[in-house]
Amino acid sequence: MADKMNEAATLKEVVTVRYITKDNAKFEKQSDFVKMTVRFPNEEGVEEETVYDRIFLHRAFPFDFPYEYISVLDSDSKEIGIIKEIDGLGEEAAKLLRDELDRKYFTPVIRQILSVKDKFGYSYWKVLTDEGEMEFTMRDTFSNLLKVGGTRIFANDIDGNRYEIPDIEKLDRKSFKRIELFL
Amino acid sequence: MENRTTLTERILALDKTLSPDEILLPIDYNLTPTAIRRRVDGIALLAKDRLLVWADGKQTASVPLSDVAEVVFRRGNGCCFIEYRLKSGEWHILCRADNQFLDFYAAAAREISNYLEGKEISYEYEKEIDRRCPKCHRQYRPGSNVCEHCVDKKNYIGRLWKIAKPYHPLIYLSVVFYFIIALVNLVPPYINRILVDDYIKAAEMPKLAGYLTVIALLFAVNIVQKLLSMIRSVLLIRAGNNITATLRELVFDKIQKMSIARISKRTSGELMNRVSNDTSELSRFISNDFGAMAEQILILLAVGIYLFSYDWRLALMIILPTPIVMYSYRLFHSFMRHVFHRSWQLDSRENSILHDTFSGIRVVKAFGMEKREIERFDKVSRDLRDTRILTEHFFAKIQPFLNFLMGVGEYFLLYYVGNRIIGGTMTLGEMSQFSAYVGIIYGPLRWLSWLPRRLTRTMTSIVKIFDVIDEGEDVADRADAVDHKIDGTITFEDVSFGYDKTQYVLKHINAEIKPGEMVGIVGKSGVGKSTLINLVMRMYDVSEGAIRIDGIDIRDISQDSLRSQIGVVLQETFLFSGTIYDNIAYAKPDATRDEVITAAKAAGAHSFIMKLPNAYNTKVGEKGHTLSGGERQRVAIARALLHNPRILILDEATASLDTETEKQIQDALQKLIADRTTLAIAHRLSTLRNATKILVLDKGEVAEIGTHEELMRKQGIYYGLVMAQRQMSKMPAKNQIKPAS
Numbered sequence: 001m002a003d004k005m006n007e008a009a010t011l012k013e014v015v016t017v018r019y020i021t022k023d024n025a026k027f028e029k030q031s032d033f034v035k036m037t038v039r040f041p042n043e044e045g046v047e048e049e050t051v052y053d054r055i056f057l058h059r060a061f062p063f064d065f066p067y068e069y070i071s072v073l074d075s076d077s078k079e080i081g082i083i084k085e086i087d088g089l090g091e092e093a094a095k096l097l098r099d100e101l102d103r104k105y106f107t108p109v110i111r112q113i114l115s116v117k118d119k120f121g122y123s124y125w126k127v128l129t130d131e132g133e134m135e136f137t138m139r140d141t142f143s144n145l146l147k148v149g150g151t152r153i154f155a156n157d158i159d160g161n162r163y164e165i166p167d168i169e170k171l172d173r174k175s176f177k178r179i180e181l182f183l
Numbered sequence: 184m185e186n187r188t189t190l191t192e193r194i195l196a197l198d199k200t201l202s203p204d205e206i207l208l209p210i211d212y213n214l215t216p217t218a219i220r221r222r223v224d225g226i227a228l229l230a231k232d233r234l235l236v237w238a239d240g241k242q243t244a245s246v247p248l249s250d251v252a253e254v255v256f257r258r259g260n261g262c263c264f265i266e267y268r269l270k271s272g273e274w275h276i277l278c279r280a281d282n283q284f285l286d287f288y289a290a291a292a293r294e295i296s297n298y299l300e301g302k303e304i305s306y307e308y309e310k311e312i313d314r315r316c317p318k319c320h321r322q323y324r325p326g327s328n329v330c331e332h333c334v335d336k337k338n339y340i341g342r343l344w345k346i347a348k349p350y351h352p353l354i355y356l357s358v359v360f361y362f363i364i365a366l367v368n369l370v371p372p373y374i375n376r377i378l379v380d381d382y383i384k385a386a387e388m389p390k391l392a393g394y395l396t397v398i399a400l401l402f403a404v405n406i407v408q409k410l411l412s413m414i415r416s417v418l419l420i421r422a423g424n425n426i427t428a429t430l431r432e433l434v435f436d437k438i439q440k441m442s443i444a445r446i447s448k449r450t451s452g453e454l455m456n457r458v459s460n461d462t463s464e465l466s467r468f469i470s471n472d473f474g475a476m477a478e479q480i481l482i483l484l485a486v487g488i489y490l491f492s493y494d495w496r497l498a499l500m501i502i503l504p505t506p507i508v509m510y511s512y513r514l515f516h517s518f519m520r521h522v523f524h525r526s527w528q529l530d531s532r533e534n535s536i537l538h539d540t541f542s543g544i545r546v547v548k549a550f551g552m553e554k555r556e557i558e559r560f561d562k563v564s565r566d567l568r569d570t571r572i573l574t575e576h577f578f579a580k581i582q583p584f585l586n587f588l589m590g591v592g593e594y595f596l597l598y599y600v601g602n603r604i605i606g607g608t609m610t611l612g613e614m615s616q617f618s619a620y621v622g623i624i625y626g627p628l629r630w631l632s633w634l635p636r637r638l639t640r641t642m643t644s645i646v647k648i649f650d651v652i653d654e655g656e657d658v659a660d661r662a663d664a665v666d667h668k669i670d671g672t673i674t675f676e677d678v679s680f681g682y683d684k685t686q687y688v689l690k691h692i693n694a695e696i697k698p699g700e701m702v703g704i705v706g707k708s709g710v711g712k713s714t715l716i717n718l719v720m721r722m723y724d725v726s727e728g729a730i731r732i733d734g735i736d737i738r739d740i741s742q743d744s745l746r747s748q749i750g751v752v753l754q755e756t757f758l759f760s761g762t763i764y765d766n767i768a769y770a771k772p773d774a775t776r777d778e779v780i781t782a783a784k785a786a787g788a789h790s791f792i793m794k795l796p797n798a799y800n801t802k803v804g805e806k807g808h809t810l811s812g813g814e815r816q817r818v819a820i821a822r823a824l825l826h827n828p829r830i831l832i833l834d835e836a837t838a839s840l841d842t843e844t845e846k847q848i849q850d851a852l853q854k855l856i857a858d859r860t861t862l863a864i865a866h867r868l869s870t871l872r873n874a875t876k877i878l879v880l881d882k883g884e885v886a887e888i889g890t891h892e893e894l895m896r897k898q899g900i901y902y903g904l905v906m907a908q909r910q911m912s913k914m915p916a917k918n919q920i921k922p923a924s
Contacts, residue, residue: 031273032217054274062260106214106262106281118521131222142528160282162261181521 018081020072027093030054034100036072038080052080057101063148066105067098108134110155110165113175116182123182125155129163136161141182153179184287185211187309194228197237205231207304210291212278214262227265227278229295229304234267234277244275254299256292258285258685265292289685339645343465346429353422358477360415365481367411369489370404372619380612415474423470430462434651442658443722455538456531457651464644472637479627486624493617497599501592501621505628508589515581522574523640527647529567536560589629596621658724658742666744669829670733671698671860673719677728680718687726688714690883696876701861703871705901706880712864715880716832719862720749732830750828754835756819758810763792764799766818770826778825785851786821787844788814812839820848833863837870849873868908877901 018040025038033054042048052074060069060082067086071079086094086101108129117124123141127134136157138144146154153165168176168183185193190209195201208229215223215238228235234251236244250269254277257264263285265277280288290308298304347354374397382394435458438446446454490498540547540556547556600617603609609617678692689711696702704712717723718730721737729736737745750770758766767782768774774782779799783789791814795801803810803818810818816839823831837845845867852861853873865871877894879887879901887899894901 032276033274053272103279104259104262106259118524142525160261160285181518181525 020081020083022089022093025089025093027089027096029096034096036080040081050080055080057097057104059101059105062105063146063152063154067101070097070101105162107154107162107164110163112172113178116178125157127163134163136163145179145182147183153183184284187306190226194226194235194237197226197240198235198242201230207231207298208291208294208308210265210278210288212280212284214279214281216264216276216279225278229298236277246275248299251299254292254295256289256685263288263685265295285685339642339649342649343426343645346433347422347426347469349429350422350425353418353425354473357415357418357422357474360411360418361474361477361481364408364411364415365478365485367404367408368482368623369485369620371401372616372623374401374404375619376610376612376616378612379615380610384611416470419474420470423466423468423473426469427462427466430465430648431458434458434462434648437652437654441654443717445654453531453535454651456527456534457647460530461644461648464641465648468637468641472634472641475630476634479630482623483627483631486620486627490617490620490624497596497617500595500599501624502628504588504591508585508628509631511581511585511588515577519574519577519639522570522577523643526567526570526574527643529563529570533560533563533567536563586629590625593621658721660741661739664739664741665735667733667735667740669745669748671700671829671858672696672731672733673830673860673862674731674734675728676731678718678725678730679727680714680723680725682714682723688883689718689880692728692885694878694885694888696860696862698860699858700875701863701873703868703874703877704862704864704880705868705871705877705904706886708866710880711883712880713834716751716834716862716864719830719832720751721745748829749832750823750826750830751832752816752819752823752834752836754838756812756815758803758815758818761802762799763795763801763803763818766803767821767825769822774825779821782821782825783818785824785848786817787848787851788817788821791817813841813844816840817844817848820852824852829859831859831861833861833865835864835866838865838867842869845870868905879904 020036020038024040025036028035030053034057036052036055037049038052039047039049054075056073056075056077058071058073059066060071068084070083070086072081072083073079083089083097086097088094089097108131110127110129112128114126114128114133115124116126118141123138125136125138127136136155136159138155139158144156146156148154151167151169153168155163155165157163165171165179168179171179187209190211191203191206194206194209195203206228210227210229212225212227213222215221215225216236223238224240225236225238227237232248234244234246234248235242246267246269250271252268252270252272254265254267257266259279262279262281264279265288266274267277268274278288287308290310294304294306294308378397378401382397438454438458487498487502490501536556536559540560547553596618600609600614604611604614673696675692675694678689679687680689681687692715704715706712714723718725719737721742724738729738731737732740732745759769764779767779767788771778780789783792783799792798792801801809816836820836837848840848849870849872863871863874871877872891875890877887877889877891878885879894879899881900887894887897887901889897895905
């Protein structure tokens with residue numbers, strides 16, 4: 001056990017993960033995107049300010065923590081740093097970044113399953129989502145319905161779109177019955 | 184996605200000032216670019232001199248092209264974007280849509296970029312819109328032009344029937360046997376009646392001889408019955424296994440021909456399941472169920488006709504519950520299908536886990552994770568058990584009830600027949616014959632009601648098999664592909680390639696490699712080096728541009744001819760289970776022993792092979808476990824050399840070797856490769872010291888090209904890499920342990 005802790009300590013010494021926080025970064029809207037001004041110590045340990053006219057966000061744990069551990073990338077896809085918690089950045093910045101994330105990760109939330117037809121390895125779904133009624137086709141349904149943490153479901157359709165069912169047990173009985181057999 | 188004509192009409196209705204010839208490239212979109220999570224009916228347009236955007240019929244942007252610096256496609260998760268950058272540096276979103284538009288957007292963005300650079304619009308992108316089935320409007324699966332949703336069930340059965348063609352005589356013959364057996368089945372009850380009426384209940388004392396004759400007849404009929412069944416079974420088993428073997432070959436053949444991209448999309452467990460389990464399921468169906476089906480239907484017909492002609496009211500009474508039972512089975516049908524499908528999936532998952540764990544057993548053991556693997560397996564195994572129990576439970580609970588329902592007619596029969604015997608209109612013998620037939624007819628009735636269950640299972644397997652067989656070949660030989668004897672010139676003509684259409688891994692590669700040249704390919708990991716050589720081997724087809732060998736586009740050369748002249752040594756060497764000799768001679772099974780030994784010598788493998796007790800006859804395991812990494816690599820090099828290729832590809836081929844051995848092999852190679860073109864990827868730059876030319880890849884493009892000296896003088900990327908490696912090799916010297924003072 002002691003050995004392990006020692007190792008962890010050395011790992012941290014060798015690798016620095018740069019975190020972007022409320023204290024070292026500022027976010028503002030620029031045209032359709034987010035601009036970030038961030039201060040990091042340079043190699044000499046002196047704080048240096050850099051302005052990124054446009055940042056790109058990428059979720060480290062898209063299923064488990066959609067608004068935590070967000071990697072912030074520059075236009076060359078190089079990581080500038082990681083935001084541990086979006087909500088820790090203050091209300092205004094959090095909203096800006098949440099919007100940006102929700103736009104990049106388009107995941108309609110399924111509220112009701114209107115019908116499912118299963119035919120030879122393909123299934124045809126008609127669902128009611130937050131975005132209205134939608135239809136999609138899934139191939140190999142069984143393996144394209146990802147179960148996350150017990151009751152959350154992500155469905156991937158043949159085009160690569162993703163749909164979420166936040167809590168399968170909260171679906172109405174009919175909807176639940178329709179999806180149950182695929183789980 | 185709407186086509187250009189429709190969109191053009193819509194735009195003309197929205198903006199009366201536009202003329203049709205101004206409308207160059209209309210793009211529809213369904214997600215709002217700025218607001219979050221809202222669907223919209225929008226159109227973006229590349230007009231002659233500006234970009235225009237409408238959302239729900241209202242114009243939201245109009246940007247003169249003179250202000251636009253670039254247009255790019257960007258991929259989100261579950262959606263995609265086309266964005267433009269203004270010359271002021273500001274980025275804007277032109278349009279955004281869900282992933283259904285993915286390929287269309289990627290292609291459209293490229294077209295717009297080209298237009299900005301002054302090129303004509305090719306409208307190639309329209310192919311991405313039309314890749315849908317005209318009947319059901321569902322997108323074709325990548326690479327396929329058949330809509331599997333519109334292909335119906337009967338078609339599958341029909342195709343299976345066609346595949347079984349060589350065995351049709353066997354099947355027909357067995358059907359004839361069934362027919363005879365069904366008829367023979369009718370005989371014993373008839374004899375029974377004679378036995379009862381003429382002998383047992385006869386008015387006067389029957390003759391013993393006649394009595395014995397009847398019994399002997401009964402005996403003989405039974406023997407004939409059994410004999411016939413035996414022959415019939417043999418026939419069907421033969422047909423079933425032959426058809427399965429044919430199917431297996433078909434599936435395996437297809438998998439072998441699939442491109443690497445297709446194969447790597449599936450797990451090996453899944454593929455193995457298709458080849459072995461699904462085809463055995465079919466075999467089972469043909470040798471057991473298909474036969475039984477024929478038999479039962481014939482018996483049903485024969486007995487049914489008899490019963491109805493004897494007394495139709497009675498027959499009706501017996502058959503009456505059948506539709507109800509059939510209907511009840513239908514009710515459970517979709518439930519059952521799911522359960523079977525699920526059980527199939529779990530089976531496949533179990534296989535995957537087995538495969539995973541066994542091939543990764545070293546990692547499992549090294550990290551002491553046996554327990555976790557056991558748990559993982561146990562879980563799937565338990566799930567499988569539960570699903571199976573669910574199925575069986577279902578049948579255990581439902582079946583007896585349905586069987587009872589089915590037999591309800593028997594009670595009526597008893598009453599009716601009893602009445603007639605008492606009334607004297609029926610003899611005891613007739614009753615015995617009649618109830619025997621009734622007993623017989625329930626067999627097929629029950630069996631037929633059970634049939635959907637079997638059919639479902641078989642259909643699932645058939646569909647899965649055809650799913651593989653129907654998979655499109657994305658790297659296919661052209662009909663007019665030629666066999667070409669390679670001289671060795673390789674030309675890259677503006678080659679771009681992406682594993683999917685939206686993201687190019689290699690961009691605008693231009694290079695010419697002359698016969699006999701050794702070209703080193705250098706660059707950071709993930710820059711596309713291996714992709715480049717995969718393209719030369721035509722594991723994938725280029726997305727744009729062309730690769731030519733001796734001036735011929737490699738897509739015009741037959742793959743057999745192309746690959747038979749290319750020798751490859753990969754970093755990840757794979758040895759098949761067999762002897763070392765077999766492995767070296769893999770690509771040239773007719774090689775003489777002299778040739779094999781010479782190749783092994785050239786590859787520096789001979790000396791270590793001779794140290795093994797069984798030398799060339801040493802068996803190597805599935806992945807050559809008994810050999811070290813360096814030894815395996817040398818065997819692989821020997822294999823490639825024996826192949827005597829015109830083009831030799833070395834992908835980190837000597838990475839597992841020490842520098843000394845590497846140098847020996849290099850010197851041998853140097854002599855061997857004198858007149859053949861060699862492409863070599865290496866991280867250790869010293870490996871490339873014999874290269875006549877170095878190609879440096881950076882960000883998917885050719886950053887530098889030239890000889891070692893030229894590139895060193897240039898002091899660019901290559902220079903940086905060389906310097907960094909020199910520094911590295913000096914390190915040990917610096918850190919040497921100082922002698923204790």
